[in-house]
Amino acid sequence: MTDDAYLDGLLDELVVTEPREAWCDVVARARRSRRRYVTVVAAIATLVVAPSAWAIHHLWSTSQAAASGITLSAPETPTPSTGDANAAVNAATSWYPDHAVVSHQFAHCIDVQSVPRLNEDCWAVFLDPGNEMGNGPFGPGSTSQRATYLLVLVDPSTDKVIEAASGSSR
Amino acid sequence: MLDDLEALYRDRLPEYTRAATAIVGDRESGRDAVQDAFVKAVRKRRRFRSDGPLEAWVLRIVVNTARDARRSGSRRAETPGGVAARGEVAVRAEELGLPLELLTERQREVLFLHYYADLEYVTIAQALDISEGTVGATLSAARLTLRNALTKEVSR
Numbered sequence: 610m611t612d613d614a615y616l617d618g619l620l621d622e623l624v625v626t627e628p629r630e631a632w633c634d635v636v637a638r639a640r641r642s643r644r645r646y647v648t649v650v651a652a653i654a655t656l657v658v659a660p661s662a663w664a665i666h667h668l669w670s671t672s673q674a675a676a677s678g679i680t681l682s683a684p685e686t687p688t689p690s691t692g693d694a695n696a697a698v699n700a701a702t703s704w705y706p707d708h709a710v711v712s713h714q715f716a717h718c719i720d721v722q723s724v725p726r727l728n729e730d731c732w733a734v735f736l737d738p739g740n741e742m743g744n745g746p747f748g749p750g751s752t753s754q755r756a757t758y759l760l761v762l763v764d765p766s767t768d769k770v771i772e773a774a775s776g777s778s779r
Numbered sequence: 780m781l782d783d784l785e786a787l788y789r790d791r792l793p794e795y796t797r798a799a800t801a802i803v804g805d806r807e808s809g810r811d812a813v814q815d816a817f818v819k820a821v822r823k824r825r826r827f828r829s830d831g832p833l834e835a836w837v838l839r840i841v842v843n844t845a846r847d848a849r850r851s852g853s854r855r856a857e858t859p860g861g862v863a864a865r866g867e868v869a870v871r872a873e874e875l876g877l878p879l880e881l882l883t884e885r886q887r888e889v890l891f892l893h894y895y896a897d898l899e900y901v902t903i904a905q906a907l908d909i910s911e912g913t914v915g916a917t918l919s920a921a922r923l924t925l926r927n928a929l930t931k932e933v934s935r
Contacts, residue, residue: 616925619877620894624868626806628796628813632788635814636781639821693826766826767843 649702650695653710679760679774681716684730688715689765696768697732701761704770708736708759718762720772731771732763741775780824783833788817791834795841797895802845802888804866812848816841835905838896842888842906878928885909886921893918 698713713734720727738756756775764771792813799816800809820837827836872879879887885907892903893914900918904911 613922613926616922616929617894619875619929620890622875623871623877624797624801624891624895626796626800626809628792629810630789630792631814632785632817635788635817635821638814638818690825692822696823768823769843 649698649710650691653698653713679718679720679727679762681714681718681733684715684717686730693765693768694732697763697765698734700763700768700770701732701734701736701773704761704773705736705759708739708741711735711737715765718771720762720774727762727771730765732765734761734763735759736761738775780827781821784817784820784824784837787834787837791896794896795838798891799841799845801868801891801895802842803849804868806867808848808866809845812845813841815848816844819844831905832902834898835902838892838898838902838906839908842892876929876932878925881924881928882921886917886924889914889917890921 694713694715698710701713702708702710713732715730716733718727718729718731718733736759738759741756741759755777757777759773759775761773762771763769795813795816796810799812800806803809803812816837819840823840827833869879882890888907889903892898892906893900898906900911900914904914907914909917
């Protein structure tokens with residue numbers, strides 16, 4: 610049988626790369642990201658604190674959550690910092706770059722339809738559904754129609770999108 | 780904390796870059812993945828819990844960023860027929876006769892982290908969120924698969 614030394618030699622030849630050391634660039638980019646998030650949060654705060662008639666109409670409700678098979682309740686762990694909220698909003702908008710942020714909240718998220726079942730604290734970011742289509746109220750006979758909500762759930766520890774759901778509660 | 784991250788960056792950049800390059804599949808994306816991962820680490824440093832080693836936490840971010848880069852790179856490289864263009868590492872592996880395609884994603888990651896990042900099992904386990912025993916078993920299985928394939932090739 611081929612020995613380990615031979616295999617190690619092949620692995621050694623497989624990846625040859627020169628690192629590009631630029632710590633200053635890392636720090637500068639991290640600061641720029643933070644400034645951008647502050648801007649995003651200011652925009653969200655404007656929507657939440659002084660909601661327009663449009664925003665009120667589109668705000669997420671418990672009935673909409675139930676309609677998608679997703680339920681949001683009080684989180685079991687402390688709400689993360691504002692910076693973490695910014696990262697979650699950023700993750701959501703990177704999935705749907707053309708959809709405005711309506712609001713966000715830290716909640717205990719349960720999705721009975723996902724496999725494996727989602728049952729953890731996460732960020733729930735609500736976006737303007739725009740022209741998205743979605744299913745009607747969750748259950749037998751559910752039909753596709755113009756979405757009235759677009760929800761993106763984001764993992765608070767990794768800032769990765771867990772899942773997104775759009776639908777209509779009408 | 781920022782000083783610790785800087786020290787880790789300066790000490791371990793070559794190893795991380797090599798491991799990330801192996802995971803992503805090309806050198807430029809590997810270097811970018813490490814830079815991006817450290818940007819994330821700096822931004823999220825207050826979230827680090829000191830009950831585990833900093834290196835494992837950073838390494839997890841590096842691996843996740845490299846995975847994301849590989850997946851988005853694969854999507855970009857897909858032709859209309861749905862066949863993805865192969866990266867530099869895959870091409871080089873074929874030139875060397877190293878059948879990486881026989882390994883699972885986890886086997887490749889464990890192998891790359893162990894070999895290129897020169898990490899102990901416990902750090903790899905923490906970074907990939909698996910047990911130390913699984914790291915050892917996965918590494919053994921990966922090396923056995925490669926050795927067997929190479930032996931068959933040589934005996935032909």
